[in-house]
Amino acid sequence: MMNQTNEALTDFQRKVYEACSQIPAGKVSTYGLLAKAISCGSAQAVGQALKVNPFAPEVPCHRVVKTDRSIGGFFGQREGAEVTRKVNLLKEEGVKFDERGRVAQGQLWAFSREG
DNA sequence: ACCGTGACGGCGA
DNA sequence: TTCGCCGCCACGG
Numbered sequence: 001m002m003n004q005t006n007e008a009l010t011d012f013q014r015k016v017y018e019a020c021s022q023i024p025a026g027k028v029s030t031y032g033l034l035a036k037a038i039s040c041g042s043a044q045a046v047g048q049a050l051k052v053n054p055f056a057p058e059v060p061c062h063r064v065v066k067t068d069r070s071i072g073g074f075f076g077q078r079e080g081a082e083v084t085r086k087v088n089l090l091k092e093e094g095v096k097f098d099e100r101g102r103v104a105q106g107q108l109w110a111f112s113r114e115g
Numbered sequence: 116a117c118c119g120t121g122a123c124g125g126c127g128a
Numbered sequence: 129t130t131c132g133c134c135g136c137c138a139c140g141g
Binding site for chain 1: 120121122123124125
């Protein structure tokens with residue numbers, strides 16, 4: 001995946017991207033869950049790394065939503081075109097949404113320790 | 116080295 | 129249930 005000259009990436013970012021890559025198509029995870037998977041105490045910090053993800057969509061940062069299952073942001077935007085794109089990508093992967101625009105239950109991916 | 120800024124999360128109102 | 133506040137922690141200036 002990130003076999004290029006990634007000196008611009010911090011160690012933290014690599015951990016975030018690696019964990020994110022584990023999420024399969026058709027499933028989503030949350031910033032909080034991902035943070036926990038890499039032993040980080042801040043979901044917000046995870047979001048910071050994802051917003052500058054240089055490997056999208058190889059590293060599926062679009063499969064990460066908020067804990068309340070609302071869509072969250074995409075490439076720095078918390079609303080607008082990019083966010084709509086995020087929803088479309090998920091729909092294409094088979095992810096279902098409820099009438100409130102949140103990811104329907106039963107589609108969360110739980111990180112089961114491997115890294 | 117300090118300070119402000121976030122694709123967040125939990126909690127009280 | 130939605131809103132606001134505060135805590136979290138990594139980054140750039």
